[in-house]
Amino acid sequence: MQPVKSVPFFSLARAARREAGLSQAVLAEKAGCRQSQISAFEAGVPGKISREATLRIAETLGLEPPPEPQPPADGAVGAAGAGLSGAASAWPAPAGLAEVSVPFCPDFQCLSNMPYFIGEQLLFLPLGFCGGGVRCAVCGEVLQRRCPSCGGRFRGHGGCCETCGRPLVELPEGVAADPREWAAAQRAAVSDFAAMAAPRAGGVPSFAARR
């Protein structure tokens, strides 16, 4: 066994979570934070989750907790908490929406998600390349079929939850200095991927295949 001292905790945690077959949403629930925070944490953004959440993540995944870093950045956490998905509620989905549920990949970096802007709001459109299984066919993340904010079902349209209106996938704060620039680069990568994947995949969204 190689010593794992040089591997950062977030990287270990990401690998351990996938190994355990846990979704980011489930881990967030266990850690008492939001999925977007787990997403940012796993992307290596510092100060996104509390020390308490870090310890709970370590416990859940059977990892040695990392040494205590600097004091938690209240400002950063507060700002993130004020975001669109800040007040997660247990909103029951209307009966009519409860029949169909389509999987999507919760990873903002996944090439199955096309980032787009509506005004200042960055959203992600699941393109359907993630497949219909347990894990994303593109990146291996555990797929979700429900809104991470309210638990409403995803029916395969758009980047917002049809029940609560919140984004299904979010760009974690601190990942990109310029979200528009990041989104433009990511769109190019997604388009390239779509062009490769389109001939083999069934039911490819027309706008993805057009390019």
Ligand SMILES: [Zn+2]
């Ligand atoms: Zn994925």
Ligand SMILES: [Zn+2]
């Ligand atoms: Zn929702």
